[in-house]
Amino acid sequence: MPAAPTRTSAPLRRRLGAVLAAAGLLLVAACGGGEPATSPDGKVHISVWAWYPEFAGVVDAFNASHPDIQVDWTNVGTGPDQYAKLKTAFTAGTGAPDVAMVEFQEIPTFLILDALIDMAPYGAAEDEALYAPWAWSQVTDGERVHAIPVDGGPMALMYRKDLFDQHAIPVPTTWAEYADVAARIKAVDPGAYVASFGSDGGWINGLMWQAGCKPYGYSITEARDRVRVQLTAPECRKVFDFYGDLVSRDLMAVDPFFTADASAALDSGKYWTWAAAGWTPGYLAGSLTATLGKWAVAPMPQWTPGANDQGDWGGSTFAVTAQSQHPEEATIVARELFGRSEQAWDIGLNKAFLYPLVNDVAGDPSFTGKAYDFFGGQQVNEIFVPVSENLGEFEYTPFQDLVFSELNDRSAEAIAGSRPWGTVLEATQANVVQYARSQGFTVIE
Amino acid sequence: MAPTPRKPYSARHPLAGALFVLPFGLVVLVFLVVPLAYAFWLSLSSRSLALGSRFTGLDNYVTAFTDPQMLDGLVRVVVFGLVQIPVMLGVALAGALALDAIGTRFALAYRLIAFMPYAVPAVIGALMWGFLYSRTFGPLAGLPTLVGGEPVDLLSGSLLLVSLGNIVTWSWTGYNTIVMYSALQGVPRELHEAALIDGATPVQIALRVKVPAIRQAIALAAIFSAIGTMQFFTEPYVMARFAPEISAGYTPNLYAYNQAFQFSSFNYAAAISFALGFVVFVAAYAFVIVRNRLGERA
Numbered sequence: 055m056p057a058a059p060t061r062t063s064a065p066l067r068r069r070l071g072a073v074l075a076a077a078g079l080l081l082v083a084a085c086g087g088g089e090p091a092t093s094p095d096g097k098v099h100i101s102v103w104a105w106y107p108e109f110a111g112v113v114d115a116f117n118a119s120h121p122d123i124q125v126d127w128t129n130v131g132t133g134p135d136q137y138a139k140l141k142t143a144f145t146a147g148t149g150a151p152d153v154a155m156v157e158f159q160e161i162p163t164f165l166i167l168d169a170l171i172d173m174a175p176y177g178a179a180e181d182e183a184l185y186a187p188w189a190w191s192q193v194t195d196g197e198r199v200h201a202i203p204v205d206g207g208p209m210a211l212m213y214r215k216d217l218f219d220q221h222a223i224p225v226p227t228t229w230a231e232y233a234d235v236a237a238r239i240k241a242v243d244p245g246a247y248v249a250s251f252g253s254d255g256g257w258i259n260g261l262m263w264q265a266g267c268k269p270y271g272y273s274i275t276e277a278r279d280r281v282r283v284q285l286t287a288p289e290c291r292k293v294f295d296f297y298g299d300l301v302s303r304d305l306m307a308v309d310p311f312f313t314a315d316a317s318a319a320l321d322s323g324k325y326w327t328w329a330a331a332g333w334t335p336g337y338l339a340g341s342l343t344a345t346l347g348k349w350a351v352a353p354m355p356q357w358t359p360g361a362n363d364q365g366d367w368g369g370s371t372f373a374v375t376a377q378s379q380h381p382e383e384a385t386i387v388a389r390e391l392f393g394r395s396e397q398a399w400d401i402g403l404n405k406a407f408l409y410p411l412v413n414d415v416a417g418d419p420s421f422t423g424k425a426y427d428f429f430g431g432q433q434v435n436e437i438f439v440p441v442s443e444n445l446g447e448f449e450y451t452p453f454q455d456l457v458f459s460e461l462n463d464r465s466a467e468a469i470a471g472s473r474p475w476g477t478v479l480e481a482t483q484a485n486v487v488q489y490a491r492s493q494g495f496t497v498i499e
Numbered sequence: 500m501a502p503t504p505r506k507p508y509s510a511r512h513p514l515a516g517a518l519f520v521l522p523f524g525l526v527v528l529v530f531l532v533v534p535l536a537y538a539f540w541l542s543l544s545s546r547s548l549a550l551g552s553r554f555t556g557l558d559n560y561v562t563a564f565t566d567p568q569m570l571d572g573l574v575r576v577v578v579f580g581l582v583q584i585p586v587m588l589g590v591a592l593a594g595a596l597a598l599d600a601i602g603t604r605f606a607l608a609y610r611l612i613a614f615m616p617y618a619v620p621a622v623i624g625a626l627m628w629g630f631l632y633s634r635t636f637g638p639l640a641g642l643p644t645l646v647g648g649e650p651v652d653l654l655s656g657s658l659l660l661v662s663l664g665n666i667v668t669w670s671w672t673g674y675n676t677i678v679m680y681s682a683l684q685g686v687p688r689e690l691h692e693a694a695l696i697d698g699a700t701p702v703q704i705a706l707r708v709k710v711p712a713i714r715q716a717i718a719l720a721a722i723f724s725a726i727g728t729m730q731f732f733t734e735p736y737v738m739a740r741f742a743p744e745i746s747a748g749y750t751p752n753l754y755a756y757n758q759a760f761q762f763s764s765f766n767y768a769a770a771i772s773f774a775l776g777f778v779v780f781v782a783a784y785a786f787v788i789v790r791n792r793l794g795e796r797a
Contacts, residue, residue: 141759142760278549310742312740313741314633315633452548453763463746493764
């Protein structure tokens with residue numbers, strides 16, 4: 055913040071000793087807090103940090119069905135805001151909740167901060183069959199269970215069915231066709247774009263995943279200080295070459311996602327498609343009104359004609375922190391807040407619009423057969439569910455925030471014209487490797 | 500400078516002074532000195548993710564002053580300040596002189612209005628401007644179309660820094676106007692009258708009498724603005740979601756924040772903060788010396 059109005063310094067030369075002593079007392083008093091975990095009601099209180107929409111009802115359902123455990127839920131901020139608080143708490147050694155909502159890509163980051171416990175000794179390994187295999191592989195490492203999956207973001211292509219039909223443009227099934235469609239859209243409406251390159255780390259990661267680019271590898275049980283970073287692999291390059299080409303030819307817009315501008319562009323016909331995730335219907339249903347019912351969902355365009363390669367954008371888990379005094383009860387909370395709870399998933403599916411990673415819930419006809427007004431009555435989960443079932447394994451680095459930040463910053467340079475698109479991945483790779491080495495990692499390139 | 504009393508009160512009541520200072524001293528100690536000392540201690544070691552913590556002395560500082568992202572950010576805020584501060588202080592000075600010359604009830608209302616942006620929290624202000632700059636909703640991006648031009652993107656390329664500068668100027672011009680106006684109130688009216696009798700025009704009075712008389716206040720406003728600019732954070736932090744070109748190291752303070760809370764490098768973040776503090780200290784000190792030299796010559 056510019057121009058601090060006052061910056062006063064006090065002369066403290068005298069009686070510094072007395073002042074110091076008094077301050078010491080104050081510090082001791084300030085740090086003396088700390089809630090008793092078992093309160094007079096005889097319940098074990100488990101604190102939870104999460105930012106799911108409509109989560110209060112889920113917490114109430116859990117508390118009603120668990121007489122011995124009381125979940126105390128706080129929303130301390132969305133995504134990065136919560137992680138900043140978590141990292142501070144783990145660095146400080148105090149202040150973290152018992153259970154925290156953590157997105158998949160952040161799990162290794164918190165593992166290397168020694169922030170999460172292994173939940174296997176408390177029975178969490180039993181849940182393996184319950185969850186989508188790709189998700190289970192991301193929350194486990196060998197015999198260890200680090201988190202319990204909740205929701206995911208299998209990707210598919212949203213498109214303006216009305217406009218495609220009106221101009222007799224076929225829905226693209228390959229990325230090559232997608233590029234042709236982009237050019238045709240421009241010819242039909244010079245102000246329109248096939249989509250926007252939204253500067254979102256998770257989004258581009260999902261597209262890379264779908265292209266068969268799996269550039270990261272890390273296993274804390276095998277080697278704490280060894281990480282694989284291979285961002286310049288051909289499968290990764292083809293993604294950036296493809297999108298860089300569309301942006302350079304002005305066939306793709308560059309507005310960031312999740313802004314009022316982006317919503318308006320989706321709702322005004324400026325964008326005709328969006329490679330979106332399983333949670334997108336819920337996110338958009340509230341904010342788009344003019345194009346309600348005009349969208350439809352198709353499977354993701356493929357790099358190889360006829361292939362069935364898929365990617366995921368986003369998704370989250372519950373993890374038990376190493377600061378928890380009640381790991382056993384906290385594990386129960388992580389497993390059962392959603393888990394098999396019908397009440398919780400009723401809220402999760404119908405109010406919060408989560409994409410469930412619980413097999414039984416995702417496979418239930420009430421989910422797959424659900425018609426969405428937003429998509430003109432289309433049963434879009436018939437497309438999203440097979441995507442999730444087809445997803446393979448994918449790993450992240452223990453410094454994924456840095457990787458996403460680098461990818462975004464270097465892409466932004468390319469968009470601004472100060473960097474050739476062909477060097478985005480090289481520059482990111484170089485910076486990430488330099489960071490990893492400075493952090494003491496052996497990097498497999 | 501006020502003359503020092505010959506018999507200091509503190510000599511007669513040695514504890515009294517300390518007691519008066521105690522409450523404030525405690526706050527300073529607990530919320531300023533202790534955190535600063537802790538941060539400095541942090542900056543002298545490196546806690547790498549894989550290897551744990553070890554003492555590395557000034558290594559972090561060597562890294563900071565050779566880190567291209569840090570240096571880019573530093574250059575950016577300096578360039579920003581060299582343009583934005585003179586513009587802001589120029590407008591503020593003109594406003595203050597006008598207020599001083601008018602002195603009606605309208606002036607009181609104007610003072611309140613001018614001060615209002617300063618009362619708006621910086622985050623709210625930045626969000627508000629984010630919408631005003633929007634290509635879809637904002638009235639500004641479309642202005643060139645009135646004369647047949649293309650709508651511009653105010654949050655990318657060379658316009659990005661200008662747009663950020665506009666927010667800062669909006670927030671702080673009124674504040675600086677009031678500071679200078681208050682200083683003008685302290686200029687003896689006799690000077691004013693003497694200049695009138697000597698036949699000076701109002702413009703001459705303003706530039707030759709009033710401005711030199713409030714030199715100190717202007718200099719102070721300049722120093723505070725320069726320090727604030729070096730610590731530029733809130734506006735780029737909020738705008739980053741609208742403007743992808745605002746990178747992790749866009750300003751040094753933003754870089755320190757991201758290093759700590761995004762990349763888990765608390766030690767390096769502490770070093771960046773202290774390195775920035777050092778640069779600010781040297782710059783501010785140099786400014787004071789230069790100003791004093793110029794003052795002697797005048």
